[in-house]
Amino acid sequence: MKNFKKLVTLTSAGLLLSAFNPSTMTIFAEESSDSVETTESVETTEGAESEATTEESAESTEEYAFEVETDVINSDEEVIGTATFREDQEGLVTVELELEGLEEGEFGMHIHEVGLATAPTFEDAGSHFNPTDVEHGTDSETGPHAGDLPNLMVGEDGTVSETIEIPDVTLDPEGENTLNSTDGTTLIIHTEADDYETQPTGDAGDRQAAAVIFAPLEDSEFYEAESDQSSDEESSIDSEEAPEESSEESSE
C-alpha cells in the first residue's frame, strides 16, 4: 500500500501540471499540418536539451494537437496501467490503453463527468459525460453519450493494449464537448459489460478502475475535493497539509 500512496501523489501532481501548466499538454493547434508528417525528430535548436519540457513531448508535438497521459488505478488503489488521450491535427480523439492485472472479461467503459476518482468505488466521478443530454448507449434512440465507449475486452492474461477512437469529443479546452471541462473528466472501467441500451448506465455494474483525465478546474464546485492532495504548486490552497506521502519510497 505504500507504493500506492506514492503513485497517487505522483498522479495528482501530474494532474495539477496538466491543469495549470500547458507544457505537459503539448498545445500547438495552429501549427502547420502540411509540412510535418514525420515523427522522426523535432527541429529543435541546437542545445535545446536545456528545455526540460521538450523531452517528453518531442515525439508527439508534430502529430498531435493535444496529448494527456493518465494512470489507471484499480479499487485497491494500485496503478494497473496508463490511458493516453490524444487529439490529432484533424480533431480525432483517441485513447490508447495499456493495462494489466485485470480479470478476464467484457467490461463497460465510459468517460464520466467529474475529474475525481476515489477508490474503491470511484463514485465521485459522477455520471456519464453527456454534454448533449441524450440517452445512453449506441442502441438507444438518441444516444450514445459522448462519453460512451465500447466495452473493454480483456483476455486470459489480464492485459489490454489497444487504441479506441472517441468520435464526439475534443481535448481542446475551448472546443465543443471538451473533456477538458470545468468539472474535469474521468475514464471508468466497470465490473460488468455495458448492454448499450439500459438507461442511464448500460447496466454495467460497479466501477473497478479509473483514470482522471482532467482534474476539476479552480472554478468548479469539485475543485476543492482534490486540493487536499495538491499543495506543491498552488500556494493559495486553503488546506496546507504537510506532504507526509513524500517520504514514502517505493521498494519495487
Ligand SMILES: [Cu+2]
Ligand atoms: Cu461508466
